[in-house]
Amino acid sequence: TAPDSDKIVMKRIDVSQSSEADVSAALKRPSQKSADAILNIVTPIINDIRENGDKALLSYTHKFEKATSLTSPVLRAPFPKEMMNLPAETIKAIDVSFENIRKFHAAQKEEKPLQVETMPGVVCSRFSRPIERVGLYVPGGTAVLPSTALMLGVPAMVAGCHKIVLASPPRADGSITPEIVYVAHKVGAESIVLAGGAQAVAAMAYGTESVTKVDKILGPGNQFVTAAKMFVSNDTNAGVSIDMPAGPSEVLVIADRDANPAFVASDLLSQAEHGVDSQVICIAVGMDEQHLTALDDELHKQAMALPRVDIVRGSIAHSVTIIVKDIEEAMRISNDYAPEHLILQIKDAESVVPKVMNAGSVFIGQWTPESVGDYSAGVNHSLPTYGFAKQYSGVNLASFVKHITSSNLTAEGLKNVGDAVMQLAKVEELEAHRRAVSIRLASLNK
Numbered sequence: 001t002a003p004d005s006d007k008i009v010m011k012r013i014d015v016s017q018s019s020e021a022d023v024s025a026a027l028k029r030p031s032q033k034s035a036d037a038i039l040n041i042v043t044p045i046i047n048d049i050r051e052n053g054d055k056a057l058l059s060y061t062h063k064f065e066k067a068t069s070l071t072s073p074v075l076r077a078p079f080p081k082e083m084m085n086l087p088a089e090t091i092k093a094i095d096v097s098f099e100n101i102r103k104f105h106a107a108q109k110e111e112k113p114l115q116v117e118t119m120p121g122v123v124c125s126r127f128s129r130p131i132e133r134v135g136l137y138v139p140g141g142t143a144v145l146p147s148t149a150l151m152l153g154v155p156a157m158v159a160g161c162h163k164i165v166l167a168s169p170p171r172a173d174g175s176i177t178p179e180i181v182y183v184a185h186k187v188g189a190e191s192i193v194l195a196g197g198a199q200a201v202a203a204m205a206y207g208t209e210s211v212t213k214v215d216k217i218l219g220p221g222n223q224f225v226t227a228a229k230m231f232v233s234n235d236t237n238a239g240v241s242i243d244m245p246a247g248p249s250e251v252l253v254i255a256d257r258d259a260n261p262a263f264v265a266s267d268l269l270s271q272a273e274h275g276v277d278s279q280v281i282c283i284a285v286g287m288d289e290q291h292l293t294a295l296d297d298e299l300h301k302q303a304m305a306l307p308r309v310d311i312v313r314g315s316i317a318h319s320v321t322i323i324v325k326d327i328e329e330a331m332r333i334s335n336d337y338a339p340e341h342l343i344l345q346i347k348d349a350e351s352v353v354p355k356v357m358n359a360g361s362v363f364i365g366q367w368t369p370e371s372v373g374d375y376s377a378g379v380n381h382s383l384p385t386y387g388f389a390k391q392y393s394g395v396n397l398a399s400f401v402k403h404i405t406s407s408n409l410t411a412e413g414l415k416n417v418g419d420a421v422m423q424l425a426k427v428e429e430l431e432a433h434r435r436a437v438s439i440r441l442a443s444l445n446k
């Protein structure tokens with residue numbers, strides 16, 4: 001056994017014995033590098049792509065991905081079969097997940113346009129149309145993430161986006177993970193951009209000789225990718241929007257005395273293994289020392305058996321167990337933290353859901369690990385992090401459509417609403433606005 005100093009253990013804080021300030025200090029997210037510093041690095045890269053297109057894009061891929069044999073930055077559909085050579089069990093897993101994600105996102109479609117007659121003869125409607133071209137960023141890095149390609153590609157397909165462009169950094173031999181190619185094929189992607197980082201984002205935002213320009217860029221990424229997404233979405237000349245600001249991944253597990261310590265530890269670790277900057281929080285409800293120790297022991301034991309134990313050590317170092325007396329206190333802290341993932345391993349978990357005010361996605365009860373949502377249940381795993389669950393939704397069908405409104409008035413309708421319009425136009429001293437109504441009403445009285 002490892003010496004105690006090596007024990008992988010979360011620090012503890014007991015709410016009944018701490019000030020509010022101490023509790024919020026313990027829940028502070030690991031701080032990010034200053035946006036300015038990152039922006040200084042990505043701006044020249046973005047400008048280079050705008051000016052030099054494919055040539056610049058390839059040279060960054062040669063440099064950062066070491067894929068020096070690559071001669072074209074884009075792979076166009078139909079993708080060659082030999083690029084999707086996968087074991088049968090992988091195909092099956094992707095197919096099952098694809099179908100569940102498809103079902104859940106298809107159910108988010110609006111059956112028919114929303115229509116309301118606000119006054120007799122005044123009909124307001126709202127209908128949706130797909131965003132025509134979307135760019136989906138699938139990160140490379142320490143893990144390959146075909147699941148992210150599914151989470152972005154399936155709703156884009158369901159929404160009916162005409163052009164789906166996937167971008168992902170190639171491997172050093174210039175190839176792209178076959179799982180990602182297979183997903184790209186299944187969602188009907190038109191192309192795969194073999195590039196990562198700010199350069200991939202810039203290529204999709206502005207287009208190059210071979211990269212299709214897109215209207216919206218979605219998907220997680222490191223701080224360079226995030227900074228590049230922010231940059232291009234602020235450039236009105238690019239005409240591109242993004243999904244949401246991204247930060248490191250996180251989970252908050254609320255567990256009570258009935259929770260199985262092995263289950264709780266496994267959930268904390270599945271998030272902790274994502275990266276050293278991941279944060280995991282456990283809120284222990286009404287637990288005594290014996291329960292808490294059982295949890296600590298499980299966490300250490302399971303962590304030591306993980307291939308990514310070194311990453312886990314890093315993330316556990318800034319993670320915390322918070323001891324509270326009841327579920328009300330737990331929910332108050334959770335809503336304030338606004339976790340990307342919220343796991344409820346408590347008695348009668350479902351009954352607590354109405355108290356959830358801020359969270360990206362909720363996992364209810366002991367049989368629902370976060371992993372099912374990460375891959376296969378059907379819910380989306382592209383979720384707001386870093387407290388942005390207070391104002392952002394995760395990726396969903398609406399992320400791939402615009403809502404358009406319409407009004408349709410009869411003469412009677414214009415009579416009914418006209419006075420209000422003319423009066424407000426008068427207040428704003430916009431005479432042409434007033435006359436657009438009065439001229440019509442006068443024609444009715446002729």
Ligand code: HSO
Binds near residue numbers: 145147148249381382
């Ligand atoms: N938990 C991650 C998603 C993911 N997990 C991808 C495994 N692969 C962020 O929501």
Ligand code: ZN
Binds near residue numbers: 270271274374
């Ligand atoms: Zn995950």
